[in-house]
Amino acid sequence: MIRLHFRSLLPAAGIMLGLSCLLVACNPAHKTSDVSHEVSFVAEKLDTDFLHVRTEVEKLAAQVAALYPRRKELAALADASLYAFSPDGSFYKKTHTGGASLWISAVVPITPEVREVAYFTEAIDPELVRLCRDNAAICQAYYNDRHSLNRMYPWLDVVAQFPARMNIPEFNFYYLADAVHNPGKTGVWVDEPYVDPAGGGWMVSAIAPVYVDGVLEGVAGLDVSISALVDLYFSKSDDSVVIISRSGVIVAATEAAIQDLEMPPLRNHKYLETVKLDTFRPDEYNIRKSTLRPIRELARRLLDGHETHIELELNGRPHIACAAPVTAIGWIVIELSSPHHAR
Numbered sequence: 001m002i003r004l005h006f007r008s009l010l011p012a013a014g015i016m017l018g019l020s021c022l023l024v025a026c027n028p029a030h031k032t033s034d035v036s037h038e039v040s041f042v043a044e045k046l047d048t049d050f051l052h053v054r055t056e057v058e059k060l061a062a063q064v065a066a067l068y069p070r071r072k073e074l075a076a077l078a079d080a081s082l083y084a085f086s087p088d089g090s091f092y093k094k095t096h097t098g099g100a101s102l103w104i105s106a107v108v109p110i111t112p113e114v115r116e117v118a119y120f121t122e123a124i125d126p127e128l129v130r131l132c133r134d135n136a137a138i139c140q141a142y143y144n145d146r147h148s149l150n151r152m153y154p155w156l157d158v159v160a161q162f163p164a165r166m167n168i169p170e171f172n173f174y175y176l177a178d179a180v181h182n183p184g185k186t187g188v189w190v191d192e193p194y195v196d197p198a199g200g201g202w203m204v205s206a207i208a209p210v211y212v213d214g215v216l217e218g219v220a221g222l223d224v225s226i227s228a229l230v231d232l233y234f235s236k237s238d239d240s241v242v243i244i245s246r247s248g249v250i251v252a253a254t255e256a257a258i259q260d261l262e263m264p265p266l267r268n269h270k271y272l273e274t275v276k277l278d279t280f281r282p283d284e285y286n287i288r289k290s291t292l293r294p295i296r297e298l299a300r301r302l303l304d305g306h307e308t309h310i311e312l313e314l315n316g317r318p319h320i321a322c323a324a325p326v327t328a329i330g331w332i333v334i335e336l337s338s339p340h341h342a343r
Helices: 020-024 032-075 112-134 226-234 255-260 293-304
Strands: 005-007 016-018 083-085 091-093 101-104 138-145 149-153 188-196 201-212 215-225 240-244 250-253 309-314 317-326 331-337
Touching: 032 112, 032 138, 032 188, 032 201, 032 215, 032 317, 032 331, 083 112, 091 112, 101 112, 112 138, 112 149, 138 201, 201 226, 215 226, 226 250, 240 255, 240 293, 250 255, 255 331, 293 309, 293 317, 293 331
Parallel strands: none
Antiparallel strands: 005 016, 083 091, 091 101, 101 149, 138 149, 138 215, 188 201, 201 215, 240 250, 240 331, 309 317, 317 331
């Protein structure tokens, strides 16, 4: 029985979603129709929250696009003395003034025109601050451009964190918003957990392209950390609950679920060196690739067959798995319970 109590990702501090009703969702004494209804209730709440984040990133992209016609005017308002070239050839904002950090990779020539983008995008700093302040799960808000420019809040020691010649458009949080991957030019999710090059650990991101006169100038993004998801959704739960991506990768889970699925413990990423390319969870966290036949069968029936209630044996005991989709991001929420075993 699930005893999850978590805060919504939506703004308005103190909003709490009491999900103790999900306790009955996987109680074998209840009908399958009740299971579908109750688990769907939880998934719908997650849908609402993630749709809100995606809407916010689309608004942010529109605000950035609106700056470009005023680039000369806005750039003139910036204090260029706050910026400098680093010894490694990158360009950055050297003084923390309460807003976002700014960094441009040395992978491209940093011309006056490129530096102008650094100056005029200062105008979005208040919005980046607001997004992180008003949304519990958003840990970073940023704009990346086609010249490998990064403007990010909260402030980051960019010279220490980023490799000098990092090519930002080669990362999934940029290219998944381009015309090839996102022809609709809408907000989209990077739904597979990846290691954040900015040092935030495992992330998923809502991103939206910034087009100006038909050219993809950059990509706006909002990051949701996996550790925040765990804190918001699972911190008070002793039950077996897991969020799975469409490809079968574990996004977040309670300790009980990790034990039931016989997976290695989920740990946050340790930064032994700078991140130079997309880094994802290893196959050992993918239920489709489990060495155990019952786990692979669970993946097949819930992910491919879209079943919402199945019976299976895990760790030598009968279990019931209840599932519902989080359609906004393509995940499913699964709760595992054993009719004859109380945690």
